[in-house]
Amino acid sequence: MMIKAVLIDLDGFLINSEELYLEANKIYFKRFNFIFTESLHKQGTGRKFADWIKTVTSIDKSGDELLKERNLVFFALAKQKLKLLPGAKEFLELAHKNFKTALVTSSKKDYLGLVFGITKISKYFDLIITGDQITKGKPDPESYLAAAKKLDVSSNECVVFEDAPNGILSGKNAGMKVY
Numbered sequence: 001m002m003i004k005a006v007l008i009d010l011d012g013f014l015i016n017s018e019e020l021y022l023e024a025n026k027i028y029f030k031r032f033n034f035i036f037t038e039s040l041h042k043q044g045t046g047r048k049f050a051d052w053i054k055t056v057t058s059i060d061k062s063g064d065e066l067l068k069e070r071n072l073v074f075f076a077l078a079k080q081k082l083k084l085l086p087g088a089k090e091f092l093e094l095a096h097k098n099f100k101t102a103l104v105t106s107s108k109k110d111y112l113g114l115v116f117g118i119t120k121i122s123k124y125f126d127l128i129i130t131g132d133q134i135t136k137g138k139p140d141p142e143s144y145l146a147a148a149k150k151l152d153v154s155s156n157e158c159v160v161f162e163d164a165p166n167g168i169l170s171g172k173n174a175g176m177k178v179y
Contacts, residue, residue, distance in 0.1 A: 004157040006095040007147050007176070008125075009046075010105040012163040014088045015115060018045065020081055024074035032059050046166030048106055048137035075114060082118050091161075092124035102127040102147040104160075106137050127151055139169035144176060 012018040018041075025036040034057055044052045049070075050063030059066065095101050103125045105112070109132050116122040129147045136142045148158050160171030160178045171178035 001154075001156045003099065003159050003177075005100040005102065005148065005151045005153045005159070007102045007104050007144055007158050007160045007171070008092075008095065009160075009162045009164070009167050010103055010107060010112075010115065012045065013161060014085060014092070014121065015119065016081070016083055016085055017078065017115075018163075020077045021074060024070055024077050028070040028073045029057070029059075032057075034059065042165075046106060046138040046162075046164035046170070048131060051137070071111070075111075078114060078118070082115065084119050084121070089121070092121055096124040096126075100126050100151045100153065102129060102151060104129045104143050104147050106131040106143070108132050138164070138166040139173060141170055141174035144171050144174035148174070148176075 008014065010017070011021070022036075022038060022041045025041060029036040040056060043056070050067040052063075053066050054063045061069075092101075101124060107115075107130060109130050112128070112130060122128075127147060127150050129143050129150075131137065134143045134146060144158070144160060145155070148155055155175035158174075158176040160167075160174075160176045162168045162171055162178055168178050
């Protein structure tokens with residue numbers, strides 16, 4: 001089968017946000033005397049934060065409240081430090097020139113607005129799938145299957161580019177090649 005579409009993860013693959021999320025989580029959760037470790041960060045990477053965080057902490061707030069408050073810290077850091085990873089722009093130019101492209105991220109639209117404002121990469125995507133548009137986060141295949149359907153290609157015509165274990169599983173669970 002010929003490859004027709006390239007489905008691309010955002011955080012940690014195209015931008016340096018993973019280190020910023022870790023920093024934001026450490027700063028934010030310190031308020032509750034909760035030590036947010038690198039191993040916790042790895043465990044949550046690629047998952048829907050609001051659901052996942054309630055499985056690892058008993059802080060008396062909803063997952064959505066914790067996400068909203070943590071994001072204030074994260075957005076402030078991102079405005080100062082967010083950047084494309086080396087080679088990301090060249091990769092996107094090549095992918096967009098030769099294939100249908102989709103950004104497939106667990107992140108929300110408001111965050112994407114910030115990222116696109118800083119990085120100027122929105123023009124490289126034919127389709128954008130955000131965490132707001134899906135019900136089940138990675139490693140569930142829903143986001144990648146939705147992208148393939150909207151691009152009008154089958155799973156075996158897609159290649160997924162991911163860095164997080166949950167994202168890699170999501171692509172594989174969708175029956176796609178993953179790099």
